[in-house]
Amino acid sequence: xxxxxxxxxxxxRDPFAPGAGTGxxxxxxxxxxxxxxxxxxxxxxxxQQGWTPSPHPGSPAGWSGGPPExxxxxxxxxxxxxxxxxxxxxxxxxxxxxxVTCQRCDRPICPxxxxxxxxxxxxxxxxxNRSSSxxxxxxxxxxxPRTALGGRATHARQAVVTQCLIGICVVAYFLQGAPxxxxxxxxxxxxxxxxxxxxxxxxxxxxxxxxxxxxxxHAGVLHILFNMYALFLLGFQLEALLGRARYLGLFVAGAVGxxxxxxxxxxxxxxxxxxxxxxxxxxxxxxxIARRLRIDSTQILVIIGINLAITxxxxxxxxxxxxxxxxxxxxxxxxxxYVPPRxxxxxxxGVLGLVAALLLAAVVKSSALT
Numbered sequence: 001x002x003x004x005x006x007x008x009x010x011x012x013r014d015p016f017a018p019g020a021g022t023g024x025x026x027x028x029x030x031x032x033x034x035x036x037x038x039x040x041x042x043x044x045x046x047x048q049q050g051w052t053p054s055p056h057p058g059s060p061a062g063w064s065g066g067p068p069e070x071x072x073x074x075x076x077x078x079x080x081x082x083x084x085x086x087x088x089x090x091x092x093x094x095x096x097x098x099x100v101t102c103q104r105c106d107r108p109i110c111p112x113x114x115x116x117x118x119x120x121x122x123x124x125x126x127x128x129n130r131s132s133s134x135x136x137x138x139x140x141x142x143x144x145p146r147t148a149l150g151g152r153a154t155h156a157r158q159a160v161v162t163q164c165l166i167g168i169c170v171v172a173y174f175l176q177g178a179p180x181x182x183x184x185x186x187x188x189x190x191x192x193x194x195x196x197x198x199x200x201x202x203x204x205x206x207x208x209x210x211x212x213x214x215x216x217x218h219a220g221v222l223h224i225l226f227n228m229y230a231l232f233l234l235g236f237q238l239e240a241l242l243g244r245a246r247y248l249g250l251f252v253a254g255a256v257g258x259x260x261x262x263x264x265x266x267x268x269x270x271x272x273x274x275x276x277x278x279x280x281x282x283x284x285x286x287x288x289i290a291r292r293l294r295i296d297s298t299q300i301l302v303i304i305g306i307n308l309a310i311t312x313x314x315x316x317x318x319x320x321x322x323x324x325x326x327x328x329x330x331x332x333x334x335x336x337x338y339v340p341p342r343x344x345x346x347x348x349x350g351v352l353g354l355v356a357a358l359l360l361a362a363v364v365k366s367s368a369l370t
Contacts, residue, residue, distance in 0.1 A: 091123070102126055148293060150341030151243035161244045162235035165251065166228055169275060172216045173224050180220035192217055192273070197259050197321075199270030203369040208362055211263070215255035217273035227275045234282040241289065242336060245344075249351040250332050253358075254281020254325045260358040261324025264365050272318040280322045281329030283307065288333030328354065 090096045090110035098110045102123040114121040173179070177189045188196070197214035201207045218224035239247040258277025263270050283304045290297040304326075311322045335350045 147241050147243075148341075149241050149243075149289065149336055150246065150344065151239070151241050159236045159239050161248050161251075162231065162239050165235065165275075166231060169216050169218065169224065169228060169231075173218055176217060178221075179218065180222070188219075197262065197270060197272045199263055199266055200268040202263060202270075202362065203268055203366045206366065208359060211256045211259040211359070211362065212252060214259055214273050215251075215275045215278050218275070219273055223274060227279060230279045230282075231275060234279065234286060238282060238286060238289075246336055246347065246351075249348070250281060250285055250329065250336075251278045253332055253351055253355050254278040254285075254329050256355055256358050257281065257328030258318075258321040258323075258325030260362050261327070262318050262321040263362055265320045267365070267369060272321055274318070274321075277318075277321045277325035280307070280325035281332070284326045284329030285333030285336070288330055289337050292337035328358075 087097045088099065088101075088108040090098050090113055091107045092113050093110050096110040096112075098108045100110075100114060100121060101108050102121065103117055104122055104126040107123050109121065109123045113124055115124060115126070116122075172191075172195075175191045177191075179188065179192075195210060195213040196217055197210050202210055218227065235247070238250065242250065255275070255278040258280065259272070262272060262277075283300065287297050287300045287304065290300060307322070311317050311319050331354060332351060335347055339347050339350070341347075
């Protein structure tokens, strides 16, 4: 018996193109549609850099593995054992066919291994090398991704500043003698008196550093637990969104602003400690930023309302300190939300100018008291 006749190919159809010669329910070769890893609609269009043309017997120059007539094992660019031309496979996933090559090393890469480059695509190794060096193919420094308000995306989950602030507060709490835990029952010691917000020390001895250092001290175990919990929740989110420098500026300005207002209205009798001045600044800034980014701000409004209610319920709480922190936080929130991050110098100047104005107001108050 003679060999069965060859099936006639459709007019104008490439018999060697992927999916050619297949029926409606099967696949006759590694390049057929539906085979593992074949995604003809992913990758750069034909003709762009990084595209290896589909193998064609009449166009050996377009076949990256050499002329199909040369023969050889499958994947070498020659004819496979089945008689059809071999197809390049991803160097990391040998079961996936691909016609895209890395722009730097010419290795074939599948869609899962493609890393966008300035032109075309790169393999994971070359993309990693480019990221570590901080330069693109043209030698120019690559632009690091940032949030809408200027925070670095690579620092989003680290919250280094927040952890440092919490650590400083905890260390300072034990240097105070751990008020509420120590057996002596005293809520303060010489360390507390040295750095707490004490009005007459500011007025007589010009110890204006107390406007900031008081934010790291606490009067009891519940006091520090509540404040550190709030600092943890809000701090992680704000630091990720604003970046380390802006976030630290918000904390410092909020602490100084709250204590300054307390000093301006309380005078020589002012005495307070706690990070709540800065935390109230976080509340206000978070609300302003949420409104700017069109994020639901209902929850933060509820939290602000609850904390204000607590503030005016207990007489031992420094009301002016909380209100001062809230006001300063709103001002800095407006500055961060509506001044574009590319004008970082303007944002920094605004924060420094506000802190300087607060210190000047405290100096004027001291002059009036003495």
